[in-house]
Amino acid sequence: xxxxxxxxxxxxxxxxxxAYRGGGIRARGGAPLNVNRNINVTRNVNVVGGGWHGYYxxxxxxxxxxxxxxGAAVVTAAAIGSIVHSIPPNxxxxxxxxxxxxxxxxxxxxxxxxxxSVQYVVVNPPK
Amino acid sequence: xxxxxxxxxxxxxxGLIPTxxxxxxxxxxxxxxxxxxxxxxxxxxxxxxxxxxxxxxxIATEDNQKFSYPGKLHYKVKRPNxxxxxxxxxxxxxxxxxDGTSMTIYDxxxxxxxxxxxxxxxxxxxxxxxxxxxxxxxxxxxxxWGTDKAPTDKISMATYIGESKINNIExxxxxxxxxxxxxxxxxxxxxEPIPQKIIYTAIDDQVxxxxxxxxxxxxxxxxxxxxxxxxxxKGSYKIEINPPEGDAVAxxxxxx
Numbered sequence: 001x002x003x004x005x006x007x008x009x010x011x012x013x014x015x016x017x018x019a020y021r022g023g024g025i026r027a028r029g030g031a032p033l034n035v036n037r038n039i040n041v042t043r044n045v046n047v048v049g050g051g052w053h054g055y056y057x058x059x060x061x062x063x064x065x066x067x068x069x070x071g072a073a074v075v076t077a078a079a080i081g082s083i084v085h086s087i088p089p090n091x092x093x094x095x096x097x098x099x100x101x102x103x104x105x106x107x108x109x110x111x112x113x114x115x116x117s118v119q120y121v122v123v124n125p126p127k
Numbered sequence: 128x129x130x131x132x133x134x135x136x137x138x139x140x141x142g143l144i145p146t147x148x149x150x151x152x153x154x155x156x157x158x159x160x161x162x163x164x165x166x167x168x169x170x171x172x173x174x175x176x177x178x179x180x181x182x183x184x185x186i187a188t189e190d191n192q193k194f195s196y197p198g199k200l201h202y203k204v205k206r207p208n209x210x211x212x213x214x215x216x217x218x219x220x221x222x223x224x225x226d227g228t229s230m231t232i233y234d235x236x237x238x239x240x241x242x243x244x245x246x247x248x249x250x251x252x253x254x255x256x257x258x259x260x261x262x263x264x265x266x267x268x269x270x271x272w273g274t275d276k277a278p279t280d281k282i283s284m285a286t287y288i289g290e291s292k293i294n295n296i297e298x299x300x301x302x303x304x305x306x307x308x309x310x311x312x313x314x315x316x317x318x319e320p321i322p323q324k325i326i327y328t329a330i331d332d333q334v335x336x337x338x339x340x341x342x343x344x345x346x347x348x349x350x351x352x353x354x355x356x357x358x359x360x361k362g363s364y365k366i367e368i369n370p371p372e373g374d375a376v377a378x379x380x381x382x383x
Contacts, residue, residue, distance in 0.1 A: 052276060052277050052308075053257075053263050053267065055327065055329035055336065055338070093238075100239070100364040100365060100366050110366075111237070112366050112367045112368070113239070113241040113260075113366060113367065113369065114369050114371045115260055115261045115262050115371045117371075118234055118237050118366075
C-alpha cells in the first residue's frame with residue numbers, strides 16, 4: 001500500500017500520464033536517457049528557452065550521470081548516496097547542524113539544487 | 128608570354144566566380160540582419176523593463192512523439208545589477224532573485240531555496256551561473272541579443288517574411304537560421320524594435336520540437352528595490368546549489 005501510494009504520487013506529477021512511458025525523453029542528439037527512469041527525466045526538464053544556447057532539454061542533464069532510483073526502489077532500498085527527484089508527500093524538513101534534511105520515515109534525504117533542479121540525496125540519519 | 132598570363136588571369140577569375148557567389152549568399156538578407164542588430168542594440172539600451180510571456184514548450188520522446196506544455200515567464204530587470212525572473216509551468220516553478228550581491232533560486236512548491244554570491248552585473252551573473260552551475264535562465268536570449276553571445280555573423284539564413292500584428296502591435300516577421308535552430312521573430316516596427324513573439328525550432332531533431340513565446344513588454348515599469356530581494360517565506364528551507372557535473376553527492380559528516 002505504501003509502495004502504491006508513493007508510485008502514484010510520482011506519476012501524478014506527469015501531464016498526460018504514461019503517454020511516453022517506456023520511451024524515455026531523449027537528450028539533444030538523440031541519446032536515450034534512462035529509459036526505465038523517464039519519470040525522473042521528465043520532471044527534470046531543465047530549462048525553457050535559450051535558442052542561442054541550443055534547444056532544451058539538453059545538453060546539461062544531471063540525470064544522465066547521477067545514480068537514479070525509481071519510486072518503488074525508494075521504499076525497498078534507499079541506498080545511501082542515491083538520488084531521487086521526488087520524495088513522498090509526508091516527509092518532514094528539519095535542519096540539523098545547519099544542514100537541511102527531509103525525513104521520510106526512517107529514510108533521510110539531503111535536498112540540493114543541481115543546476116536549477118531540486119534533487120534528494122539519500123543520506124545516513126544525521127547525528 | 129603576355130597572352131599566357133592573361134589567360135591565366137581569366138581562368139583564375141572564372142574559377143573564383145562560384146566562390147564569390149556563394150559568399151554573397153542570397154540566403155542571408157542583409158536587411159534582416161540589420162533589423163536584428165537594431166533589435167539587439169535597442170534591447171541592450173533598456174535600463175529597465177518588465178516582460179511577461181506565455182509560452183509553449185515541446186519535448187520529443189524516443190519514439191518520435193512530441194508533447195508540449197504551457198507556461199508563463201515574468202522578468203523584472205533593472206540594469207546593471209537587479210533582476211527578478213519567474214517561471215511557472217506544469218513541470219516547474221522557479222523564482223530567481225538577483226539584488227546585485229547574491230542570487231537566490233526558489234522553488235515555491237518544495238519551498239527550498241539556494242543562494243550564491245553573485246557578481247556585479249546581470250551579464251556577468253548569467254555567464255557565471257551557466258559556467259559554474261549550468262543554470263540558464265528562461266528566454267535568456269533577450270539578454271544575449273546585441274552581444275557577442277549572439278553573433279549575427281553566425282546566422283546562415285535570414286529571410287524577411289512580411290508585416291503582421293501581434294496583440295495589435297505592428298510587427299515584421301523574420302526567419303533566421305543559426306546553428307541547429309531556426310528562429311522566427313516578430314519584431315515591433317518603429318523606434319522600439321523589441322521582439323513581440325519568438326518561435327524556435329530544433330532542426331537537428333526529426334520531429335522538430337518548437338518553443339514558442341509571446342512577449343508583453345513594459346518599458347517603463349514600476350520597480351521597487353525589494354522586488355529583487357529574496358525574503359525566505361515561512362516554512363522555506365535553505366539548501367545548497369551544486370553543479371550537475373560529476374557525481375552529485377551530498378556532503379555529510381561521517382561520525383568517527
